[in-house]
Amino acid sequence: MSALSFTTELGRRRLKARRPGVGATRPGFAWAVPATVFFLLFAILPLVLVAVLSFTSWDGITSPHFNGLANWTKLIDDPVMSQSIWLTLVLTLLGVVTQTPVSILLGVWAAGRQRNRAVLSAIFFVPLLLSATAVSVLWRALLDPNFGLPGQLPWLFGDGNLLGSQAGSIAVLTFVGMWQFTPLHALLYQGGARAIPQVLYQAAAIDGAGTVRQFFHITLPQLRNTMITSVILMVVGGLTTFDTVLILTQGGPGTDTTVSAYYMYEQGFKNFDFGAGSAIALVLVVVATLISLAVVRISGYDKMRSTAEGI
Amino acid sequence: MVSLDVTVRSGSSRRRAAMVAATATLVLGLTTACGSSGGTAASADSGTIHVLVYGDAGNTVEKQLVDTFNKTSKVKAVLDTIPGADYQSKLNTIINTPQAPDIFFNWGGGSIAPYVKDNLLLPLDGMIAKDPGLKNNFLPSVFNTAVIDGHAYGVPMRGTQPVLLFNNKQVLASAGLSAPQTWDDLVNDVKVLKAKGLTPIALGGGDQWPTQMWFEYVYDRVAGPGLFEKALAGDKSAWSSPDSVKALGMLKQLIDAGGFGNNFDSVKFTDGGSPALLAKGKAAFELMGSWEYSTQQSGNPDFAKNDLGYSAFPSVSGGKGDPNDVVGNTNNFYSVLKKTQHPDAVAAFLKLMYSDEFVKAQLGIGNLPTTTNTANFLATSASPAYSQFQFNLVKAAPSFQLSWDQAYPPAATTTIHTAVQEFFDGKTDANGFIQQMQSLTNS
Numbered sequence: 001m002s003a004l005s006f007t008t009e010l011g012r013r014r015l016k017a018r019r020p021g022v023g024a025t026r027p028g029f030a031w032a033v034p035a036t037v038f039f040l041l042f043a044i045l046p047l048v049l050v051a052v053l054s055f056t057s058w059d060g061i062t063s064p065h066f067n068g069l070a071n072w073t074k075l076i077d078d079p080v081m082s083q084s085i086w087l088t089l090v091l092t093l094l095g096v097v098t099q100t101p102v103s104i105l106l107g108v109w110a111a112g113r114q115r116n117r118a119v120l121s122a123i124f125f126v127p128l129l130l131s132a133t134a135v136s137v138l139w140r141a142l143l144d145p146n147f148g149l150p151g152q153l154p155w156l157f158g159d160g161n162l163l164g165s166q167a168g169s170i171a172v173l174t175f176v177g178m179w180q181f182t183p184l185h186a187l188l189y190q191g192g193a194r195a196i197p198q199v200l201y202q203a204a205a206i207d208g209a210g211t212v213r214q215f216f217h218i219t220l221p222q223l224r225n226t227m228i229t230s231v232i233l234m235v236v237g238g239l240t241t242f243d244t245v246l247i248l249t250q251g252g253p254g255t256d257t258t259v260s261a262y263y264m265y266e267q268g269f270k271n272f273d274f275g276a277g278s279a280i281a282l283v284l285v286v287v288a289t290l291i292s293l294a295v296v297r298i299s300g301y302d303k304m305r306s307t308a309e310g311i
Numbered sequence: 312m313v314s315l316d317v318t319v320r321s322g323s324s325r326r327r328a329a330m331v332a333a334t335a336t337l338v339l340g341l342t343t344a345c346g347s348s349g350g351t352a353a354s355a356d357s358g359t360i361h362v363l364v365y366g367d368a369g370n371t372v373e374k375q376l377v378d379t380f381n382k383t384s385k386v387k388a389v390l391d392t393i394p395g396a397d398y399q400s401k402l403n404t405i406i407n408t409p410q411a412p413d414i415f416f417n418w419g420g421g422s423i424a425p426y427v428k429d430n431l432l433l434p435l436d437g438m439i440a441k442d443p444g445l446k447n448n449f450l451p452s453v454f455n456t457a458v459i460d461g462h463a464y465g466v467p468m469r470g471t472q473p474v475l476l477f478n479n480k481q482v483l484a485s486a487g488l489s490a491p492q493t494w495d496d497l498v499n500d501v502k503v504l505k506a507k508g509l510t511p512i513a514l515g516g517g518d519q520w521p522t523q524m525w526f527e528y529v530y531d532r533v534a535g536p537g538l539f540e541k542a543l544a545g546d547k548s549a550w551s552s553p554d555s556v557k558a559l560g561m562l563k564q565l566i567d568a569g570g571f572g573n574n575f576d577s578v579k580f581t582d583g584g585s586p587a588l589l590a591k592g593k594a595a596f597e598l599m600g601s602w603e604y605s606t607q608q609s610g611n612p613d614f615a616k617n618d619l620g621y622s623a624f625p626s627v628s629g630g631k632g633d634p635n636d637v638v639g640n641t642n643n644f645y646s647v648l649k650k651t652q653h654p655d656a657v658a659a660f661l662k663l664m665y666s667d668e669f670v671k672a673q674l675g676i677g678n679l680p681t682t683t684n685t686a687n688f689l690a691t692s693a694s695p696a697y698s699q700f701q702f703n704l705v706k707a708a709p710s711f712q713l714s715w716d717q718a719y720p721p722a723a724t725t726t727i728h729t730a731v732q733e734f735f736d737g738k739t740d741a742n743g744f745i746q747q748m749q750s751l752t753n754s
Binding site for chain 2 (some may be wrong): 139
């Protein structure tokens, strides 16, 4: 509260000081108009329309007509829908758990000055340049049970029926997601690690801390904000996973990997039931918003605390 | 907008005013852009009819026929294509807008049923009354696919794609087997092949629709085409009938005998997985649409030429279905929108679909047309023996059942695909499958 009043006080003083100057005042509302209009037109308006559509029955051909809560009551009783939310959360969690450690290690390593670092980093970052579709098609071919890796390594893959069971499909989706997105997060951590003041390491070295202790007591705590950013990106990406599912599993076997975003697509664009699709979309929006808020709250990101205090 | 005015007045900076003006223009531009997108009406152009077709290699023939039509007609035809596999969803988006075409490509059956229900399509009965050739020149089992509630809504316009049991001749020969004539032959072949360490039947279960083909044929052989017709008409008891249970039992027997191996759900036809199994001799059979032939021709030309065998689906002793029945994609169709301005020109255009030129051009690109005059030109086909086999099969078929996922409206596709896949991988039993199929609605 005190910080807030201080800023307004500061603002007022600044405003007063600059009033004589012509046209040099703080940016007015007009500056925000282009962004605001785009946001209203392409984010808020569609969201409102989706909310309205979720109370209608619409095949996309004739005009939609209201059917009250029919879509919603159907959705509540729909085992595929509740399973899809559960699956989405599992995939998101698995994504965070698998991608974070690997990308922290890679990122911190890439921030150093070792020989060949630049060349190896460039190779690690290649998956980042490929589209999700290309990545999925590539792995689909590599994991073909007869002509791909599983056919050559039966001791590791058994009969190679990776996409024939729920556990196998989830493992494949998690692995491909990790392969695809780790470079992006490693890049974030590389930047974060580079920004850590060297004096901290020098002081620790004088105190006799080795590389491992330096990593756990300096690097990791200093990367806290980077970690939060990265996790939020992973959570948002995980909740909207779609392309890898579409190409690798098509929600199968059966409905075993039908995540919410894919289910929404299926209802809307395959079954032409845009009312039901909109209801799923709205659930997804609400769930994603709640989770993002929770992450921000729990991590204390909203406090914008610095990791460089006292340096 | 009010607050904008205030800022301009109090700010009195010329730069800011210019900025606001620019923003306002941008906003106006956006709104007008959104507003005007529906303005240009395709069918309002006087003297043209728009023909919308699925964009692929087959478009050369459609282009040729449009050119032929335009040589003599005052009303000019314009060919529009939608590339890619999303044809159905894009068609769905434009069909009730001013951009809608006059004539459009479809798969008959369930793919046009929603449009018929919404009263968008023109029944072709009037045109047929004027020119009976628009019906008589086509094989009846194919033409019937686009007949809904007793009215014809489409004219066949490409090639037929029956589902056949393909085999690898070399694998069969080395196992001392031949193409199975009966279901018992097939079950026996599976045993022999499995003992040799092969996957008896290649199945692209990841795609789901190849799995469905097995249901279509076994249901037809056991119960005849009537069971599915009843179910499609809304009689859900058909799925729980003794014949249905028997068919599921036979499928279960084949799956449990290891007929499809155990990793079929990780294999797809669409990415070349299951055709490769057949071509490389790792599997002996594959049940697939007639396009398997061209797939193998482009992927494994030597195999297609020397060792790719094909036969009709085996008969089932004691079954009610005629062993001559076929299932698959009967053909693609041209349907006409009710609001077309030039019905006479449309009728004239549709007549080209049984012309000699059409038949020759389709045969030239490997399609098998379903007109009665096709027989005269089969020798000119790219692979005459294969074309002849298919044509005789389709011509002799008392029933040509459209694929289940296309006979039902698009809304049923996911449920059917899930049901067949879960039955094959053992996640549901016969009762589960029956319940899933009974949950379908036919409208």
